[in-house]
Amino acid sequence: MSPEELADYLRERLADRVVDTSVTYGQLTVTVAPESFPDAARLCKDDPALAFDFFEFLSGVDREEQGFEVVTHLYATSHRRHITLKTLAPGGRDNPKVPTLTGVYRGANWHERETYDMFGVEFEGHPQLTPRILTTEDFEGWPLRKDFLLSTREAKPWPGLKEPGEPGGGDSDEAGEPVAVSAEDAEAKAQAARDKAERAKAKAAEMRAQKAAERGAELRDADEPARDVDEVPAPGPDADVPDDEGEQQ
Amino acid sequence: MTEIVTPGGAPVGLAGDVAGAVLPGPPGESMLVEIRSSDASGLSTQDMNLNIGPQHPATHGVLRVVIDLDGERITRATPVIGYMHRGFEKLAEARDYRQIIALVNRHDWLSAFNNELGVAIAVERMMELEVPARADWIRVIMAEWNRILNHLMFVGSFGLELGAITPVFFAFREREDIQNLMESATGGRLHFTYNRVGGVKEDLPRGFLQASRAMVANVRVRSQEYRDLLEGNEIFIARTRGVGALEPSVALDFGVSGPTLHATGVAEDCRVTEPYSKYGEVEVKVPVGANGDSFDRFMVLLDRIDASCDIIDQALDMIPAGPVNVKLPKVVKAPEGEIYVRTENPLGQCGYYLVSDGKKNPWRLKMRTPSFSNVQMLPHLLQGALLPDMIAILGSVFFVVGDVDR
Numbered sequence: 001m002s003p004e005e006l007a008d009y010l011r012e013r014l015a016d017r018v019v020d021t022s023v024t025y026g027q028l029t030v031t032v033a034p035e036s037f038p039d040a041a042r043l044c045k046d047d048p049a050l051a052f053d054f055f056e057f058l059s060g061v062d063r064e065e066q067g068f069e070v071v072t073h074l075y076a077t078s079h080r081r082h083i084t085l086k087t088l089a090p091g092g093r094d095n096p097k098v099p100t101l102t103g104v105y106r107g108a109n110w111h112e113r114e115t116y117d118m119f120g121v122e123f124e125g126h127p128q129l130t131p132r133i134l135t136t137e138d139f140e141g142w143p144l145r146k147d148f149l150l151s152t153r154e155a156k157p158w159p160g161l162k163e164p165g166e167p168g169g170g171d172s173d174e175a176g177e178p179v180a181v182s183a184e185d186a187e188a189k190a191q192a193a194r195d196k197a198e199r200a201k202a203k204a205a206e207m208r209a210q211k212a213a214e215r216g217a218e219l220r221d222a223d224e225p226a227r228d229v230d231e232v233p234a235p236g237p238d239a240d241v242p243d244d245e246g247e248q249q
Numbered sequence: 250m251t252e253i254v255t256p257g258g259a260p261v262g263l264a265g266d267v268a269g270a271v272l273p274g275p276p277g278e279s280m281l282v283e284i285r286s287s288d289a290s291g292l293s294t295q296d297m298n299l300n301i302g303p304q305h306p307a308t309h310g311v312l313r314v315v316i317d318l319d320g321e322r323i324t325r326a327t328p329v330i331g332y333m334h335r336g337f338e339k340l341a342e343a344r345d346y347r348q349i350i351a352l353v354n355r356h357d358w359l360s361a362f363n364n365e366l367g368v369a370i371a372v373e374r375m376m377e378l379e380v381p382a383r384a385d386w387i388r389v390i391m392a393e394w395n396r397i398l399n400h401l402m403f404v405g406s407f408g409l410e411l412g413a414i415t416p417v418f419f420a421f422r423e424r425e426d427i428q429n430l431m432e433s434a435t436g437g438r439l440h441f442t443y444n445r446v447g448g449v450k451e452d453l454p455r456g457f458l459q460a461s462r463a464m465v466a467n468v469r470v471r472s473q474e475y476r477d478l479l480e481g482n483e484i485f486i487a488r489t490r491g492v493g494a495l496e497p498s499v500a501l502d503f504g505v506s507g508p509t510l511h512a513t514g515v516a517e518d519c520r521v522t523e524p525y526s527k528y529g530e531v532e533v534k535v536p537v538g539a540n541g542d543s544f545d546r547f548m549v550l551l552d553r554i555d556a557s558c559d560i561i562d563q564a565l566d567m568i569p570a571g572p573v574n575v576k577l578p579k580v581v582k583a584p585e586g587e588i589y590v591r592t593e594n595p596l597g598q599c600g601y602y603l604v605s606d607g608k609k610n611p612w613r614l615k616m617r618t619p620s621f622s623n624v625q626m627l628p629h630l631l632q633g634a635l636l637p638d639m640i641a642i643l644g645s646v647f648f649v650v651g652d653v654d655r
Binding site for chain 2: 024025027029053054055056057059061062071073077080082084105106107109110118132133134135136143144148150
């Protein structure tokens with residue numbers, strides 16, 4: 001059975017519960033109505049002509065304003081065939097809910113817990129969605145949603161002049177092409193650059209002054225015992241370099 | 250009435266408490282031993298709630314297992330994961346495809362090359378890139394070397410957990426040699442980052458193929474030594490045979506793969522069923538067990554070392570000269586769409602579900618890791634087992650905690 005024939009076979013069995021089928025890169029994806037998600041999985045597993053016995057994974061995809069898609073991938077060891085089952089969780093972004101697959105595949109248990117943990121998609125009938133499986137107990141938010149920012153981005157904007165992917169950005173492919181910039185933008189940017197230079201200059205001057213003051217103090221205190229090393233604050237100019245560790249929260 | 254008191258003075262559990270499901274609380278709360286009586290008569294055995302890990306030598310990292318005991322028998326086991334969650338999937342959405350290759354070789358640190366391979370193949374298939382033949386053969390050789398490297402680690406550590414100290418020293422002797430060999434080509438000893446979209450980083454150094462051939466012969470001899478050390482060892486057999494037997498249908502239902510699945514007799518290996526790279530042109534032997542117990546799992550692991558040696562030998566005969574990568578555009582962008590690519594990693598099936606919106610970083614990269622599904626099955630194996638067998642079971646369901654938590 002080719003992926004196309006498999007799609008027809010499923011359409012026959014599931015009738016209008018199949019929302020859409022597509023074949024990309026030789027892989028079949030079947031989108032079903034959310035309430036018949038477990039039925040579709042049950043059919044895939046129990047029908048001897050399909051016999052999808054190997055549970056690969058279950059996860060979610062953020063589809064922004066449409067809500068969240070729940071995706072599961074199954075494999076038939078006897079027929080050596082794949083299928084991706086998909087459904088769009090009803091309830092939008094506020095209250096996404098999909099019936100559980102744990103009654104069909106035992107392996108779905110942790111995968112659903114992970115999907116709940118990462119996207120906040122609730123699986124109705126799941127034996128135990130909490131405590132959260134990967135994040136901590138007191139973790140707030142749903143990390144893999146697109147509106148959840150990486151912690152470094154939240155604390156500090158992208159250090160480059162432009163966001164990655166933005167035209168004209170340092171490492172984008174449009175770098176060589178002239179980018180149309182309005183006069184106001186150019187002016188604002190030039191002003192920002194001037195401000196930055198100004199700040200750097202002021203900081204350098206401050207550092208110099210501080211160093212000089214310290215030297216002066218040392219000369220004056222030459223008779224007194226040497227200062228404890230721990231007390232020297234010495235904030236180097238690189239003290240505020242962002243540490244990359246924070247990103248892997 | 251028995252009362253167990255913590256060092257701090259607060260009573261932890263009282264005899265006469267209702268026995269029943271106790272959910273593992275947040276770390277720090279149920280870290281202490283808790284004793285409860287199963288009925289009011291006081292004559293029955295006492296249930297014990299025991300916490301293994303997160304720091305425990307048998308768990309290869311920070312896996313925590315909360316165990317309910319009735320005497321020495323495990324009545325319930327609950328793995329608690331997430332102590333090593335690093336958010337790779339989120340991070341991957343903010344990185345471009347070249348950076349992702351360096352990122353994904355870290356989740357299972359014992360199978361770095363195999364991890365990279367899946368992502369490289371996924372992007373290549375989406376971009377419809379033709380990988381040069383030499384690069385594909387190099388990938389096969391390196392993937393198998395990495396597999397041997399991984400299996401040697403587990404061969405050594407499993408013996409260690411059962412009280413046999415020698416195998417781990419032997420294993421590290423070979424690991425060192427193989428790491429030197431891989432370092433000569435990739436520059437890395439653990440995280441190779443040798444794959445590129447469209448091929449590999451650079452060609453093999455001169456003399457690599459001869460050195461590989463000599464090393465294969467060496468590993469074959471040495472793998473016999475491990476057999477001699479453990480296969481006929483009475484203590485080893487007594488502690489592993491018939492312990493933690495897994496049924497094939499349950500294994501498939503949980504999505505268990507790799508040596509743990511093969512030991513049950515199911516020879517599902519995507520190097521054979523859907524060959525990637527050049528696996529279609531070599532003969533891949535898939536060793537299988539019969540009983541699915543700890544002994545079989547270990548034997549499958551040893552046999553896989555020999556099977557990998559055979560693959561490397563064939564690949565060394567067939568590797569042609571030629572380029573090892575293709576010229577790529579300045580920014581690698583996968584076209585809009587989605588793909589699922591899986592590779593047979595040392596620990597089982599590793600899959601990448603890549604959803605692209607046509608930009609230079611993926612919209613979503615789901616990592617299907619073998620250890621996650623394998624560890625999920627643990628409660629099934631541990632239930633009803635004896636506490637001393639727990640180590641033999643945990644050690645033989647080969648997993649890496651970084652691969653579980655990602």
